[in-house]
Amino acid sequence: MPAQLARIVAHLTSRRPGDDSRWRLGLGNPGRTVVAGFAAGLVVGTVLLMLPVARTGPGGATPLEALFTATSALCVTGLAVVDTATYWTPFGQVTILALIQVGGFGIMTLASLLGLLISRRLGLGSRIVAAAETKSVGLGDVRTVLLGVAKISLTVEAVTALVLTVRFATAYDHPVGTSLWLGVFHAVSAFNNAGFALFSDNLVGFAADPWICLPIAVAVILGGLGFPVIMELLRRRTRPRRWSVHTRLTLLMTAVLLVGGTVFMTVAEWGNPGTLGALDPAGRLLAGFFQAVMPRTAGFNSVDIGSMNTGTLLGTDVLMFIGGGSAGTAGGIKVGTFAVLLVAIVAELRAAPDAEIFDRRLSPTAVRQALAVALLSVAAVVASTITIAMTSTYTLDQILYEVVSAFATVGLSTGITADLSPGHQLILVVLMFAGRLGPVTLASALVLREQNRLFRRPEGRPLIG
Template sequence: STRTPVAPPRPGGRGQTYRPGARRRPGQIVAAGFVVAVVLGATLLLLPAASTTAHRPTILEAVFTATSAVCVTGLTVLDTATQWTTFGQVVIMALIQVGGFGVMTLASLLGLLLSRRLNLQTRMVSASATRSVGLGDVRTTLVGIGIVTAVVEGATTLVLAGRYVVSYGEEPLRALWLGLFHAVSAFNNAGFALFSDSLSSFATDPWICVPIAVAVVVGGIGFPVILELTRSRRRPKSWSLHTKITLAASAVLLVVGGAFVTIAEWTNPATLGPLDARGKILAGFFQGVMPRTAGFNSVDTGAMNNGTWLGTDVLMFIGGGSGSTAGGIKVTTFMVLFVVMWAELRGDPDSVLFGRRLAPAVQRQALAVVLLSMATIAVAAITITSTSPFTSDEVLFEVVSAFATVGLSTGITAELAPWHQGIIIMLMLAGRLGPVTLGTALALRERQRLIRLPEGSPIVG
C-alpha cells in the first residue's frame, strides 16, 4: 500500500530537465518550523518574566536572541548572564535543544533518504521498495538522536555540576543548572554561556573545558556517524565512506586548528601570553575546537591577533559533520573539493578517497554549496563593511561566524546598526538551513537531460 509509482520522463525540448516538485518540501517545512520556533521564542523572551529589570528587550533584540538560539549560533546582542531571568535562560536552552534536535533530525533523515536513493541507483532494486523513508525510519532516527542527546548531555551535566560544586563552591541545585545549560549549549554547538565572559574564567580548568570540548565534538560529528560507530565500532573497514571522511577530516581539523591557535597566540599578552605552557595548550586547543562550530571562548576573541581571526574564519567556514548540530559547509564538502583538486593535480581522472571514486554529482554538489556559501558571505561582508564604521576583518569574522552558526565574536554584534543585525539574523537562518537543505536537495533531485549539447573546452587559468 506504500507503493509510489515512478513518473515516466516528461517529453521535453532542448535543455529541459525533469524535476518532480515534491522534492523541495522537506526543506520548506523545516524552514517554516524554524521560523515558528523563532517567533514563539521571541514572544516568550519579550514577557516581563524573562527579563531582569535592568533592560526591557526590543523586538529586534528578542528576535535576534531567539534566532541565535534556534540556529544554535550563540551570537548575542544582550548578555545572556545578566539580561535574562532563569525563566528567560530556560527559554533559550529550550530553543537551543529544539533547534539542535531539529537540524540533526532533518539532516539525518535527508541523509537516510539519500542513501536509500543511492542504493536504489546502484543495486537496481525495485523503486517502490526503497524509494522513501517510512514512518519506522523516522521513529528509529528520532529515538536514536534522543538517546544520543540524553546520554551526552546527561554525562556532561554531571561532570560539570560536580566540578562546580567541588571547586567553585556552587550550591548543588545551581551547579546542576549551570551544568545542564552548558551541556545542552555544548552538545548542540550553540555556544551560549551563563557567564558574561563565556568560559574565560575556566580557561585553565580541564574539568570544565575538556567535557565541554568533548560534547562539542560529539555533537558536531553528526548522528549518521555516531550511529555507525555504535553499531560497528570495531570494524573500521566496514564503515561507510561518509563516516571515514568525517572522522579523518574532523581529526585533522582539530589538531591543525588547535595547533594553529596555540602557536599564533602563544605570546599575545591579551590571550594566551599570561598562561603557563599547560594552560596555553589547553586554552589554545579549546579555541581550536570551538570553530567547529560551538562558539564558546575561554580567551578574548576580540583580542586575538588578526592572523588568528583569518585562520579561524577558514575553520569556521568548514564547520563540522553533516547531520550534526554543527554549521559551516561541513567537513565532507571540504574534503570532497580537496580530493578533487588533489586528483586533478596528480593527473588522475578519478577523485579517489578511501578506495572509492567520488561520484561526479557529489563533486558538483560540493562545489555548489561552497560557491553559494562564499557568495553569500562576500555579499554580506561587503555590504556591512561599506556601511559601518567597522573594519572588514571584524565584519568578515562576524559574518562567517553567523553563517557557519559558530557564535564567536570580535565584539561588534551588539554595536551593529539594526538593519545590519537583521542581515546577521538572515545569515544565521540561511547558514543553518542552507547547506543542509541545498546539499541534499541537489542530491535527491531526479535528473534527466533529453538532448545533450556538443562539448566545449574554454581555456582555464
C-alpha cells in the first residue's frame, strides 16, 4: 500500500494546479485508495487469523474474533476480545505483529505523503510557506519519505528490542530465544502505539520495573510524535529557533500533556489500593508516568484500569481523545488540532483579530478544518456511546471509556471488551477503522477541496451564546 500511495502522490504533485486529470487514476483519489488499501489488509489479516494454525485451541478463531483482532492490530489500537498471550499460537502472534508493523508504517507514510500532496496543491505563496514549515517531510522527494519512515521505525524498534531482550533474559530468567521474541514483539507494539502485549495482564507484572516500562514509554512517545517532527529534530537538533510551527506545537503540547497527565494520574490514584496504592512511592511515580503516556497513544497498562476511580477514567478519556502528533502512529484528533482550537479560543477571548502562535498567524481555514475534525470526532463518540448504552447493562463511564479508546485507537479497556455483544464489538471495529483513517483522510480531503471564489456573499451574524 505505501508504494501505491507513493506513486499516486508522485503523479499528483507533477500535475499543474487546476488540472482535473489529477483524479483520473486507476486507483481513484488518494482518500479512497488509502481506505481500500487498509480494507484489503484487514481482509488478509482476518483470513490468516481464522486459520486453525493461528489458534491454540481446536479449530480456528471465529470470524468476529479474527476480524476484531485484525482491525485492532492493523489500526494499531490494542483492544482485544481474546487473550493474546494464550489464545493465539506463535503463527497467530506473528500475524498480529506483522499487521501492527504494516499498519504503523502505512499510517506514518500515508500522513506524510498526504502532507506532501497538500502542500503541492497550494498556491505559490502558500507553497513557499508550507515548504519552509514542512521541510522535514521531504517535499519534492517521495522516496525520502518512504526511506525516512522505514529507517526511523527500524532504528527505534531495534534499540527498544535490545534493551527489553536483555532485561527479560537477565532479570526474569527467560531463555534467550523467548527473551528476544518478547523484546521484538513489545518493541514493535510500542513504537507503533499498538499496546498488544504477550502477557495475560498486559504489563501489570512490570509496574515497578523501570527497565521494562521506560523503554516502552520512550518508544511510544517517539512513535506518537510523528515522522515530520522526528526528522526535523534530527536535522535541526541544535537550531530550535528554526523549528517549524508544527514541530513546536507538537513538542509543546506533548510536554504539557505528559507532565499534566502524570500529575493527574499520580494524584488521582495515589491512595487507590487497586492501582497505584499497592506500590511503593517510587513505583507509584513510575506507574503514574507510564499511565500518563499510554492514554494518549498506546494501550499498554501497568495497573488495573477497571479499578481506577471514575474521575480518573473521565480524565483519561480526555487524554485519549486528544491523542498524539500528526503523521505518527498515535490516534485521537491529534495535539496539533487541539492546539489550533485552543489558540483560536484564546484569541477570541482576547478579542484579537487573528489567532497567533510562535510569531505566526493561523489561517481561518486551518481553524475551520480543526473544528470540523474535532466536532465530527465528538459526534462519532457520542453516537456510539448512546447506541451501546441503550442496549447494554454497563455503566456510562465504562462504555464511554471503551468507545473513546476504540475511536482514538488507544486500546485501553476497563475489561469489558470481550463481554460486549457481537453487535457492540462490531461498533468498536468500525470506530477503530474510522478513528485510524478518518481524521487523516478527512483533514486532507478538506484541504484538497479548497476552492478560490471570485466573489463573497454579504456577511450574516447570527446570535452566539
